[in-house]
Amino acid sequence: MKALYIDGKLDLVEREVPLPEPGEGEVRIRVHFVGICGSDLHYYFEGANGAFVVKEPLTPGHELSGRVDLDPSGTWAPGTPVTVHPARFGQSEAGIEDAPNLWPGGSYLGSASTTPHTQGGMSECLIVDAGMVRALPEELSLEAAALAEPLAVSLHGVTRAGDVTGKRVLVSGAGPIGLLAVAAAKSRGAAEVTITDLLPEPLARGRAVGADRTIQIGVEEIPENAFDVVLECSGAAPAISQAFRSARRRGIVVQIGMVPDEGRPINLAPAISKEISIHGVFRFVDEIDEAIRILAAEPAVASVVTQVIPATSAAEAFELARDSSASGKVLVSTWLDDPAA
Known part of the structure; x- marks a missing residue:
């Protein structure tokens, strides 16, 4: 097969490699679409x-x-449309029993965080554990389903914020994760969602996915308090x-938004004087199932x-x-005559 x-x-580089065979508890997926993530851009x-660091x-x-x-167990019929939860969770630790995304010893598809590296899609x-496979509803296209993982990340961000029903939400940065954060906040009941960006093109995409207001940085003022x-989805x-x-x-x-593992000049004074609660986000837990439902129900996403x-x-x-002026989410279609079929 090609990879x-x-x-x-x-x-x-493109290489011809042997077709992998699934073992017990594994399923082989014929990949149709793969989204390019920020981590993929960093690796390349x-x-x-x-x-x-890419070491191999x-x-x-x-x-x-x-x-x-191919599913050796026969549970999954050949041809079933699916997406994949890309995590294999590690071992639980005291205090984070409910956060498997933080457990040490896990892996993530397409990541150099492990050695050997965990190969991606x-x-x-691609061979994955059977528990990573998620069936798609009939009304959801394979192309749109490639958004399930990044939408799950954005949903996890909203999860970390708590109940946003009736809340005023600002999304900072209109890249793919920011755009999906708009959809996530709206689906969770936010009263008003505003999105900011430096460029007008991403802001137009923000309006398309449901943002109530857009603010172009450097042209319009961002309200305080x-x-x-x-x-915050830019990491800047x-x-x-x-x-x-x-x-x-x-x-x-x-x-x-991910940030480099180094010191950066950030003004914490308002966070202190306003007693702001700050939450980090690392991947997601099980929000991919909700993401699939949203993508099926909201075609505009x-x-x-x-x-x-x-x-x-x-x-x-x-x-x-x-x-970002020319693209939102870019998908790579694999070696098929009609990947959408």
């Missing part, structure tokens, strides 16, 4: 995602959809400082996908995915 590998910085353009060939991709190819076929919850230091200014007294700031590029042009897809 894409990141061998290092700006080194993406920098050869590392934070502290996780790495197949990227953890946002995927496809069809069951940019291949013709005005939001019950801020979902100035935006994090702004999040603390925008949150109301005793408001909540949820940091969804699929507009987050702006381009589908064949795997034979994967380097072009990576270049496009880091240009």
Whole structure:
């Protein structure tokens, strides 16, 4: 079968490798679509995602959809449309029994956090544990289903904020995670969702997925002390400082966007003087099931996908995915004549 590998910085190659055989408790998926995530961009353009360095060939991709190819147990019929929860959880620890996403010893598809690296979905076929497979409803396309994983991350961000019913929510950054955070907050009952970005094109996508208001940074002022919850999705230091200014007294700031593992100049004074609660977000727990239901019920969320590029042009897809003026979520379609079928 064919698979894409990141061998290092700006080194993406296609290789022919043996077709993997599923063992007991495993299922082989014929992959159709794979979304390009921020971590994939870091691995390709920098050869590392934070502290996780590409030390051996790495197949990227953890946002995927496809069809069951082979299940030795017979539980899953061949051709069943599915997506995949990309985590294998590790061992529980005291104090985080209810947070398997934080348990040590786990793994995540398409990640250099483990050695050997955990290979991802940019291949013709992928072996996963049977418990990672999620069936898709008939009304949900395989293309839209590739958004289930990033939408689950955004939903987990809202989970960390608590009940947002009737709340005023600010989403900072209109990249794919920010756009999906709008959908997540709206689906959980937020009264008003505002999204900010430096560029007008991502803000237009924000309106398409349901944002009540958009603010272009540098052109319009972002209100201070005005939001019950801020979902910070950019990871940019100035935006994090702004999040603390925008949150109301005793408001909540949820940091969804990843940041480098290094010191950055961030103004904490408003967080202290307003007694703001700050929550981190790392991947998700089980929100992928809710994400599938939302994608099936709200077709407009699929507009987050702006381009589908064949795997034979994967380097072009990576270049496009880091240009937020030209793209939202970019999908790579695998080696199929009609990946949407």
